[in-house]
Amino acid sequence: MTDDKSLPSGFEQFADLAARWARPTEGERSQIRWAASKQDFADFYAAFMPKLDEALALLADQSLEGLSGPTANLFELVCAFAEATPHHELYGGSAEVPFSFSARRFVPAHRDRPSASPVLR
Amino acid sequence: MNAEDPTLSHIGRSIAEIRAELGVDPVSVEAIRDPAVYELEREKIFRRAWLKVATAWEIPEIGDYKVKEMPVADTSVLIVRGKDDKIRAFHNVCTHRGNKVVPNGDFESFGRSRAGVVTCRFHGWVFGTDGPLRSVPMEEGFGKIDKSCLGLREIACDTWEGFVFINFADPPEQSLLDYLGDFAKLFGGYPYAESTTIFRYSTVLECNWKVAHQAFSEGYHVPTIHAGSLPGFRGVEHSDFKLMGPHASSTIYGAGMDTAASTAAFAGVLHGAEPHRPRPDQLPPGINPTRRTDFQFELPNLFPNLIIHLSAGCGYPGMSFFTHQFWPLDHGRTLWEGINYFRPARNAAERVAQLHVNALHRNAWLEDTATMEDTFTGIRSGAIDQMYLMDQEFLIRHAVRVHDDFLAA
Numbered sequence: 001m002t003d004d005k006s007l008p009s010g011f012e013q014f015a016d017l018a019a020r021w022a023r024p025t026e027g028e029r030s031q032i033r034w035a036a037s038k039q040d041f042a043d044f045y046a047a048f049m050p051k052l053d054e055a056l057a058l059l060a061d062q063s064l065e066g067l068s069g070p071t072a073n074l075f076e077l078v079c080a081f082a083e084a085t086p087h088h089e090l091y092g093g094s095a096e097v098p099f100s101f102s103a104r105r106f107v108p109a110h111r112d113r114p115s116a117s118p119v120l121r
Numbered sequence: 122m123n124a125e126d127p128t129l130s131h132i133g134r135s136i137a138e139i140r141a142e143l144g145v146d147p148v149s150v151e152a153i154r155d156p157a158v159y160e161l162e163r164e165k166i167f168r169r170a171w172l173k174v175a176t177a178w179e180i181p182e183i184g185d186y187k188v189k190e191m192p193v194a195d196t197s198v199l200i201v202r203g204k205d206d207k208i209r210a211f212h213n214v215c216t217h218r219g220n221k222v223v224p225n226g227d228f229e230s231f232g233r234s235r236a237g238v239v240t241c242r243f244h245g246w247v248f249g250t251d252g253p254l255r256s257v258p259m260e261e262g263f264g265k266i267d268k269s270c271l272g273l274r275e276i277a278c279d280t281w282e283g284f285v286f287i288n289f290a291d292p293p294e295q296s297l298l299d300y301l302g303d304f305a306k307l308f309g310g311y312p313y314a315e316s317t318t319i320f321r322y323s324t325v326l327e328c329n330w331k332v333a334h335q336a337f338s339e340g341y342h343v344p345t346i347h348a349g350s351l352p353g354f355r356g357v358e359h360s361d362f363k364l365m366g367p368h369a370s371s372t373i374y375g376a377g378m379d380t381a382a383s384t385a386a387f388a389g390v391l392h393g394a395e396p397h398r399p400r401p402d403q404l405p406p407g408i409n410p411t412r413r414t415d416f417q418f419e420l421p422n423l424f425p426n427l428i429i430h431l432s433a434g435c436g437y438p439g440m441s442f443f444t445h446q447f448w449p450l451d452h453g454r455t456l457w458e459g460i461n462y463f464r465p466a467r468n469a470a471e472r473v474a475q476l477h478v479n480a481l482h483r484n485a486w487l488e489d490t491a492t493m494e495d496t497f498t499g500i501r502s503g504a505i506d507q508m509y510l511m512d513q514e515f516l517i518r519h520a521v522r523v524h525d526d527f528l529a530a
């Protein structure tokens with residue numbers, strides 16, 4: 001994890017969101033999501049949803065292996081967004097999935113780094 | 122690919138036929154409640170049936186291995202790809218004094234032996250990845266030792282469509298292919314091995330393994346339990362009921378649901394991509410034989426503890442298939458493993474779209490697992506002696522029957 005969360009040109013206005021949400025691993029992103037409020041999800045959604053298609057178009061030109069610097073930061077931000085949107089769109093701003101098992105008891109056993117082997121070694 | 126395989130036409134059943142065959146009476150919950158049944162299950166099911174323990178693409182290179190803890194059989198299993206490229210399974214038990222040859226701190230772990238050997242850390246006995254005991258430090262100090270009899274203890278192991286199965290019986294009563302029977306024909310031919318990108322979750326549930334298994338074996342719960350994650354779900358249809366010896370299956374068709382705006386954007390990335398788009402044409406011919414466009418996935422129960430939801434990108438966007446397994450740790454404790462399989466993302470946009478779909482499905486699994494410990498508590502209370510099963514719960518009815526047959530054998 002790097003403290004420099006600078007983003008590609010055209011996405012500079014999301015620097016604060018990136019500092020808050022962009023993290024390379026599912027585990028780190030989950031910690032942030034579990035601590036988020038209804039307002040946090042709403043703000044993230046309102047700010048970034050209008051730019052989602054543009055971000056996806058940019059990422060479509062990026063191979064997973066070569067991700068670094070501002071593009072990697074944008075990738076991490078969109079990863080966090082991809083996991084956060086259901087909380088705004090489906091769960092009424094709740095950080096927990098309503099009426100669910102504790103997400104903290106679900107252990108992800110896959111690699112977070114997209115460039116790595118899908119299998120934990 | 123549109124014609125149904127004539128050799129499988131006998132497995133398709135209507136609701137009237139499964140009712141006639143399996144009955145409509147309530148089913149006892151005693152096998153879930155009674156700890157003594159679990160001891161029988163260990164002996165008569167888990168030491169006799171073929172059990173999926175790995176996929177070939179988890180251990181793709183020579184020397185790759187997986188260690189899987191299997192408390193249900195009181196053992197740790199080493200699944201390894203030998204120098205001859207053959208996948209074998211062994212008790213992960215050193216023949217010197219019984220230490221684990223490959224130590225591991227979790228239910229599953231992976232490693233690679235570049236030299237084609239594994240070495241016990243206790244006293245340094247060295248075994249080939251194909252089993253034989255290769256060397257013993259200070260061998261002369263044993264006085265008398267026949268290394269040729271002291272290889273790793275092998276477990277029957279075979280592969281179907283890249284899924285690696287083991288059988289603790291020595292020898293197994295049936296070959297893997299005979300055990301799978303018509304299931305292998307029905308599900309064979311799909312390019313499973315292309316879907317090497319996995320998202321795997323596991324959790325230990327304080328419930329009997331059959332409670333967890335049964336909860337994932339039916340679609341009756343979808344409109345209620347998944348009201349949060351699958352909003353506006355317009356009905357689920359189970360049809361094309363299939364009974365195949367100890368295995369059974371049915372098809373889930375669905376009339377769709379409301380798609381959230383972000384999901385539409387992420388789904389668009391996958392639906393527009395050749396490796397990830399819906400591929401009903403790749404489904405084996407006996408599955409969704411009329412190529413209905415509302416096909417979601419095939420929901421089979423591969424006895425005793427494997428479910429392979431084959432969707433070919435038709436259900437959750439980009440999802441090739443997903444599996445569940447239910448490993449008893451004890452009468453009232455279960456290791457659940459859920460794995461989502463995708464084809465590899467070619468770029469960062471496809472990857473993040475897969476993350477979104479994975480998150481949606483993980484969230485739905487969180488809704489599923491919420492019921493299991495409560496259900497087990499309820500059954501243990503003694504308040505009910507039976508469960509009432511409707512048509513969409515026929516996989517449960519069938520599995521209960523097969524379970525009882527195995528125990529009676």
Ligand code: FES
Nearest residue numbers: 215217218241244
């Ligand atoms: S127990 Fe393995 S070398 Fe002694």
Ligand SMILES: [Fe+2]
Nearest residue numbers: 342343485489
């Ligand atoms: Fe479910």
